Amino acid sequence: MMAPQRQILAPGREHWRHGPIDLVIEAWGEAAAVAQARADAWARFEQVLGELVRELAALRAPISAMCGVDGPVARRMVAACAVHAPHFITPMAAVAGSVADEIIECFARPGVARAFVNNGGDIALHLAPGEFLKVGIVSHAYLPGIDGHLTLPAPSPVRGVATSGWRGRSFSLGIADSVTVLAATAAAADAAATMIANAVDIDHPVIRRLPACEVKDDSDLGRRLVTVAVGPLPDRLVASALDRGAAAATSLLARGLIVGAALALQQQWRSAGCANPALPLTLATRRAA
Amino acid sequence: MSTTHADPTTGIEAAPAEPKAGGKIICNACPVLCNISEGRSGACERYANFKGVLTRLDPLVLTARTLDDQGELVAFDGKPWDGNPLDNPPIDAERTPVFVTGIGATTTYPDYKPAPFIVAARHRGVDTVTVVTEGVFSYCSFKLKIDTDRYIGPEQASVRHDGEVVGHVTTAEYGSQMLSLGGVHHLTGGSKREGKVTCQVMLDLGNKKQVELDIEGGSKLVVQAGKPPVINGIVEKRMRVGCGSATIGIFAPQWKDHVDEVIVVDDHITGVLTEHQAGKYIDMQPSGIRIRGKKSTPGRYFQVANPGMGWGGTDITDPLGIIERVDEKVARPGMRVLFVSTTGEDYAYFVLGDQLQFVPAAMPAALQKVVDRIGENCEPALCTVLFLGGAGGSLRAGVTDNPIALTRSIKELLTNVTAGGAPAYVWPGGGIMMMVDVMRMPDNSFGYVPTPAIVAPIEFVMKLADYQAMGGYMHRVRRIEDVLACEKFRLMQQDVRNPWPIGEKPVVG
Numbered sequence: 001m002m003a004p005q006r007q008i009l010a011p012g013r014e015h016w017r018h019g020p021i022d023l024v025i026e027a028w029g030e031a032a033a034v035a036q037a038r039a040d041a042w043a044r045f046e047q048v049l050g051e052l053v054r055e056l057a058a059l060r061a062p063i064s065a066m067c068g069v070d071g072p073v074a075r076r077m078v079a080a081c082a083v084h085a086p087h088f089i090t091p092m093a094a095v096a097g098s099v100a101d102e103i104i105e106c107f108a109r110p111g112v113a114r115a116f117v118n119n120g121g122d123i124a125l126h127l128a129p130g131e132f133l134k135v136g137i138v139s140h141a142y143l144p145g146i147d148g149h150l151t152l153p154a155p156s157p158v159r160g161v162a163t164s165g166w167r168g169r170s171f172s173l174g175i176a177d178s179v180t181v182l183a184a185t186a187a188a189a190d191a192a193a194t195m196i197a198n199a200v201d202i203d204h205p206v207i208r209r210l211p212a213c214e215v216k217d218d219s220d221l222g223r224r225l226v227t228v229a230v231g232p233l234p235d236r237l238v239a240s241a242l243d244r245g246a247a248a249a250t251s252l253l254a255r256g257l258i259v260g261a262a263l264a265l266q267q268q269w270r271s272a273g274c275a276n277p278a279l280p281l282t283l284a285t286r287r288a289a
Numbered sequence: 290m291s292t293t294h295a296d297p298t299t300g301i302e303a304a305p306a307e308p309k310a311g312g313k314i315i316c317n318a319c320p321v322l323c324n325i326s327e328g329r330s331g332a333c334e335r336y337a338n339f340k341g342v343l344t345r346l347d348p349l350v351l352t353a354r355t356l357d358d359q360g361e362l363v364a365f366d367g368k369p370w371d372g373n374p375l376d377n378p379p380i381d382a383e384r385t386p387v388f389v390t391g392i393g394a395t396t397t398y399p400d401y402k403p404a405p406f407i408v409a410a411r412h413r414g415v416d417t418v419t420v421v422t423e424g425v426f427s428y429c430s431f432k433l434k435i436d437t438d439r440y441i442g443p444e445q446a447s448v449r450h451d452g453e454v455v456g457h458v459t460t461a462e463y464g465s466q467m468l469s470l471g472g473v474h475h476l477t478g479g480s481k482r483e484g485k486v487t488c489q490v491m492l493d494l495g496n497k498k499q500v501e502l503d504i505e506g507g508s509k510l511v512v513q514a515g516k517p518p519v520i521n522g523i524v525e526k527r528m529r530v531g532c533g534s535a536t537i538g539i540f541a542p543q544w545k546d547h548v549d550e551v552i553v554v555d556d557h558i559t560g561v562l563t564e565h566q567a568g569k570y571i572d573m574q575p576s577g578i579r580i581r582g583k584k585s586t587p588g589r590y591f592q593v594a595n596p597g598m599g600w601g602g603t604d605i606t607d608p609l610g611i612i613e614r615v616d617e618k619v620a621r622p623g624m625r626v627l628f629v630s631t632t633g634e635d636y637a638y639f640v641l642g643d644q645l646q647f648v649p650a651a652m653p654a655a656l657q658k659v660v661d662r663i664g665e666n667c668e669p670a671l672c673t674v675l676f677l678g679g680a681g682g683s684l685r686a687g688v689t690d691n692p693i694a695l696t697r698s699i700k701e702l703l704t705n706v707t708a709g710g711a712p713a714y715v716w717p718g719g720g721i722m723m724m725v726d727v728m729r730m731p732d733n734s735f736g737y738v739p740t741p742a743i744v745a746p747i748e749f750v751m752k753l754a755d756y757q758a759m760g761g762y763m764h765r766v767r768r769i770e771d772v773l774a775c776e777k778f779r780l781m782q783q784d785v786r787n788p789w790p791i792g793e794k795p796v797v798g
Contacts, residue, residue, distance in 0.1 A: 010402075018319060019321045019333055020319070020332040020333040022333075049321070053321055169334060215329075216332075217324045217326050218323060218324055218332075267482075
């Protein structure tokens with residue numbers, strides 16, 4: 001069995017891996033404080049996967065059938081997903097964000113100016129007063145390029161950024177190329193991105209779906225149909241699929257569960273929450289249609 | 290910076306797998322213990338069940354050849370790699386020299402850190418070093434040679450893919466049309482979408498995949514390295530034997546006695562046998578058949594028709610369309626006239642009637658033989674794709690802390706440059722601008738980073754002493770045996786057309 005792996009990518013930037021967990025971590029601040037934070041974070045990281053695996057069966061069950069979990073990361077997952085009931089969701093929808101939140105907590109200490117933990121695109125942030133972080137958004141992993149930049153200053157409530165879509169590593173019930181969500185925690189962003197991406201949907205023959213369990217063994221989605229291919233759609237259908245997602249995002253925004261969201265599907269965009277002055281993000285105008 | 294290849298962490302142990310009922314295996318690589326069905330990957334997407342064997346995806350690519358009894362390098366006699374990731378085969382580095390390619394090596398961008406693999410091996414009694422990396426090429430393009438005389442579009446026309454401009458038409462060359470695709474102006478100089486689409490086109494071309502192109506004011510093309518071009522839906526089979534005049538020159542003696550006039554239709558130079566020097570040389574008498582176009586020298590005509598998808602790259606579909614007139618004083622009833630294209634794909638045979646009109650007739654066997662021979666002399670039409678990339682920048686700092694020493698070492702023929710083990714031509718002048726035929730590289734050699742920029746394998750091979758002299762990272766040098774023992778790799782046969790990269794001088798212009 002492979003132990004957690006740690007690789008220095010550049011001074012101050014590390015790549016930590018354990019099984020499916022894949023973190024890129026960077027921190028800035030006083031050297032001693034950052035080093036101590038990193039040491040504590042590593043010690044925590046070494047435990048995380050084992051803890052999750054012990055409760056994996058429970059974490060793969062729909063939130064409606066939950067009967068309590070013990071691990072700190074597992075509790076973050078359940079908390080982030082429970083607010084989406086009675087819609088179908090399993091705590092696994094927030095696993096990446098919850099791990100990022102768990103690790104970033106080690107960096108929230110005096111002397112660490114700022115830090116991020118990027119768990120395969122689901123990012124947790126630490127920002128000391130007066131600090132800020134810039135985040136780039138890649139909406140189409142298959143066509144690389146930074147589609148949007150956003151600067152997150154310390155007074156902003158955002159400490160989590162997550163992206164979901166059918167092309168990603170996790171399955172989606174919807175057809176969004178990507179849904180990027182800003183929220184108070186990475187776990188909340190992760191769960192919300194999953195739900196909004198599921199809502200971006202329409203029926204059309206160019207969309208191919210398969211039962212999740214036929215694509216990946218042990219999927220928490222069981223026989224639910226997940227999107228495996230989306231051909232070119234008429235502009236009008238792209239718009240209505242995005243409208244459905246935007247409605248879901250607006251509802252989460254109204255409930256205070258997210259701070260903002262950007263939805264992408266085949267050259268069209270929607271955003272929610274951009275009027276928020278705490279969110280210096282102009283997603284709708286950043287790209288030629 | 291991540292690349293599309295997963296990075297093989299040094300010293301990773303092979304993960305054991307437990308077989309389970311129903312063709313599934315349990316992956317023991319981490320505590321998740323995924324049950325993986327055959328052909329699928331686990332939760333991490335780094336381990337997969339390949340025919341019941343737990344397999345690490347995206348390992349380093351090695352190429353191999355074998356020494357024969359005389360100690361000469363010959364084709365690798367092990368089982369050739371069939372494109373599937375298998376467990377490491379046992380390698381005897383003494384008997385089967387292996388070469389570590391940059392494919393799967395990952396990059397250490399920004400490059401002030403030593404390259405991912407700096408590998409020492411003995412070659413013909415000399416200690417050598419191969420510095421292996423995947424270069425992030427901001428400046429790079431693909432040059433396409435499309436074997437066709439068909440008109441694909443005007444020089445300088447934009448070439449589009451998915452609506453975005455990804456390059457342009459350059460010159461018409463011998464029997465072929467040239468395109469330049471990609472480049473920094475399209476990758477990062479235009480809109481974001483232009484950059485993304487360009488990156489995808491470059492990636493697909495480099496990885497020998499099919500790409501559709503749309504030339505402004507010209508044709509729609511489907512191109513793929515090593516495959517015939519498809520122009521407006523028509524597969525181009527043959528590359529012309531030569532221009533119309535050259536075709537006359539080659540075949541004139543073989544036509545003598547079987548025909549009174551031959552007109553070879555070609556978009557560049559249409560040839561007329563009896564007027565042509567080659568016809569006069571074999572005493573062909575004037576036929577009185579005058580064709581359209583601008584006369585160049587005797588028997589050679591430019592612009593007999595418009596460029597197009599018809600005969601010989603013209604828009605001619607009826608060969609009689611190029612006849613201007615028939616001189617009644619010279620032409621005689623019963624004259625035998627052959628029209629043929631420069632590929633022999635199109636031809637027509639006529640005998641002049643009493644009114645000197647063209648009457649279609651059955652082609653005599655002796656003449657058909659020569660028409661067939663034109664076809665036989667045509668080479669198969671292909672698309673060839675060359676990668677052109679600038680490796681003279683920061684990438685060099687992964688080789689030595691004094692980058693100019695690497696540049697000089699190449700120009701002084703001390704350091705060889707290869708891409709995935711394929712020989713690279715290094716352009717004259719400044720920098721390390723290398724050009725390589727993607728068909729000589731292993732499949733799927735190219736990756737990308739989101740800049741967008743293209744990631745391509747690059748290897749620098751030199752004597753160990755020369756590496757030390759240029760200020761190389763000597764403390765990072767690993768023996769090939771150590772790499773074989775510690776790294777997960779894919780073994781491929783070194784392309785037999787490629788010279789063995791170790792011990793070879795670079796091809797410097």
